[in-house]
Amino acid sequence: xxxxxxxxxxxxxxxxxxxxxxxxAAIMALHTAGAGAVQRNERLMExxxxxxxxxxxxxxxxxxxxxxxxxxxxxxxxxxxxxxxADERRREIFLTDPQTGAKIPLLVxxxxxxxxxxxxxxxxxxxxxxxxxxxxxVGFWARIDGWLALTPDxxxxxxxxxxxxxxxxxxxxxxxxxxxxxxxRKGILATPPDGGKYIEISRAxxxxxxxxxxxxxxxxxxxxxAVERFVNRDLxxxxxxxxxxxxxxxxxxxxx
Amino acid sequence: MPDGMKNLTxxxxxxxxLWDENPIFRQVLGICSxxxxxNRLFNTLLMCAGLAWATSMSSLTASLLRNWIPQxxxxxxxxxxxxxxxxxxxIALRVFFAEVHKDIAAYVGLIVTNCIVLGRVEAFxxxxxxxxxxxxxxxxxxxxxxxxxxxxxxxxxxxFGTFCGLPISLGAVTLKDWMAAHNAQWVIMVMPPGAFxxxxxxxxxxxxxxxxxxxxxxxxxxxxx
Numbered sequence: 362x363x364x365x366x367x368x369x370x371x372x373x374x375x376x377x378x379x380x381x382x383x384x385x386a387a388i389m390a391l392h393t394a395g396a397g398a399v400q401r402n403e404r405l406m407e408x409x410x411x412x413x414x415x416x417x418x419x420x421x422x423x424x425x426x427x428x429x430x431x432x433x434x435x436x437x438x439x440x441x442x443x444x445x446x447a448d449e450r451r452r453e454i455f456l457t458d459p460q461t462g463a464k465i466p467l468l469v470x471x472x473x474x475x476x477x478x479x480x481x482x483x484x485x486x487x488x489x490x491x492x493x494x495x496x497x498x499v500g501f502w503a504r505i506d507g508w509l510a511l512t513p514d515x516x517x518x519x520x521x522x523x524x525x526x527x528x529x530x531x532x533x534x535x536x537x538x539x540x541x542x543x544x545x546r547k548g549i550l551a552t553p554p555d556g557g558k559y560i561e562i563s564r565a566x567x568x569x570x571x572x573x574x575x576x577x578x579x580x581x582x583x584x585x586x587a588v589e590r591f592v593n594r595d596l597x598x599x600x601x602x603x604x605x606x607x608x609x610x611x612x613x614x615x616x617x
Numbered sequence: 618m619p620d621g622m623k624n625l626t627x628x629x630x631x632x633x634x635l636w637d638e639n640p641i642f643r644q645v646l647g648i649c650s651x652x653x654x655x656n657r658l659f660n661t662l663l664m665c666a667g668l669a670w671a672t673s674m675s676s677l678t679a680s681l682l683r684n685w686i687p688q689x690x691x692x693x694x695x696x697x698x699x700x701x702x703x704x705x706x707x708i709a710l711r712v713f714f715a716e717v718h719k720d721i722a723a724y725v726g727l728i729v730t731n732c733i734v735l736g737r738v739e740a741f742x743x744x745x746x747x748x749x750x751x752x753x754x755x756x757x758x759x760x761x762x763x764x765x766x767x768x769x770x771x772x773x774x775x776x777f778g779t780f781c782g783l784p785i786s787l788g789a790v791t792l793k794d795w796m797a798a799h800n801a802q803w804v805i806m807v808m809p810p811g812a813f814x815x816x817x818x819x820x821x822x823x824x825x826x827x828x829x830x831x832x833x834x835x836x837x838x839x840x841x842x
Contacts (some may be wrong), residue, residue: 392708535719579804
């Protein structure tokens with residue numbers, strides 16, 4: 362007699378429970394098996410982004426190990442690498458915004474390899490390559506997270522990276538592409554403005570002569586506007602905090 | 618399911634999906650994803666590979682289980698099967714193509730709701746043998762893929778001036794540089810409406826080719842001259 366799976370209600374329940382448990386277990390096993398590789402990939406992408414942010418090297422020319430070594434030896438304040446609690450380079454660095462009391466994480470890239478036992482001197486401007494502040498806010502679709510690097514006198518940008526975003530691929534998603542990010546590498550003026558914006562992201566023809574201008578992404582006005590909004594907000598807070606900490610000794614003043 | 622679709626050989630099942638019942642230009646299914654992922658050829662390629670895996674393996678699994686799945690939980694089990702294979706795609710992308718995963722992660726998850734996948738499982742795999750179901754699912758995915766890859770090629774070349782991220786040489790300069798210098802990027806090709814225009818044009822062209830040589834409806838019916 363042929364088996365009919367529709368006759369018994371108990372069979373329906375048992376079958377549904379069994380396939381759910383079996384498939385869920387299979388996915389959990391696969392997820393666990395891949396967790397290590399996923400974590401390594403995420404860390405490597407973040408390390409690559411930091412090396413690129415500070416312009417420490419061309420990441421395409423380096424092995425994964427060399428990238429990790431650069432981050433470990435040249436950048437202070439990045440806690441996600443190494444497991445030596447006595448390593449001063451891994452100690453997180455915070456500035457405090459005197460207006461809001463908010464703590465702002467700080468990354469500092471140095472021109473030379475750092476001694477893991479020596480205290481980090483945030484005022485050692487001669488050896489500091491750049492400071493980086495976190496930037497984050499709501500983009501066109503969802504939250505965007507990244508870092509913005511500034512020269513040691515905090516007057517100009519050195520680079521920008523976006524670590525997490527959900528913008529439309531090919532449109533707002535192009536904030537991660539070199540075409541957009543290279544503009545920050547060229548040194549956009551980022552000193553406190555006289556009433557206007559720290560950085561203006563608008564269409565190319567709008568700011569040919571403006572040292573604060575960044576070309577927006579064509580077709581992604583929402584993302585460009587959002588990035589401009591939170592970068593300006595975070596830069597303002599950072600400058601207040603840096604001034605309070607005595608880091609803001611820029612020579613390149615408001616003039617371009 | 619039409620009677621003609623029952624008990625097809627694996628080869629015939631695949632060929633029917635590739636051309637006669639092509640999901641894009643015959644059934645106009647799975648159009649949503651064509652808007653989202655076709656402005657970059659490489660992203661499209663990975664999306665198509667993911668869909669091919671999910672469609673063929675879901676069809677195979679649903680066919681293997683078809684005699685044990687109760688009718689009352691048929692759809693639930695089908696969606697569960699599809700979701701499992703889509704999560705496999707997501708994990709594989711995270712492990713092997715982490716950079717691309719950042720770009721298309723949102724759309725990979727949406728394969729679960731792609732009408733082609735559930736459509737093949739429901740219309741074919743639930744009533745046919747495993748090998749034929751596997752071939753049917755693979756055929757549908759390949760039929761979907763060749764149309765999407767064609768759309769992506771047109772959009773990337775006209776929108777970005779590149780092919781699969783590689784520069785296109787025009788002798789002394791690349792197409793991308795030439796476009797930038799002459800402000801000639803076709804921006805709408807990068808945007809979702811560009812996919813509508815390209816896809817509609819492609820469907821028109823492919824249907825015209827498919828109908829070539831077929832007698833007009835009135836002739837076929839023996840209508841008046």
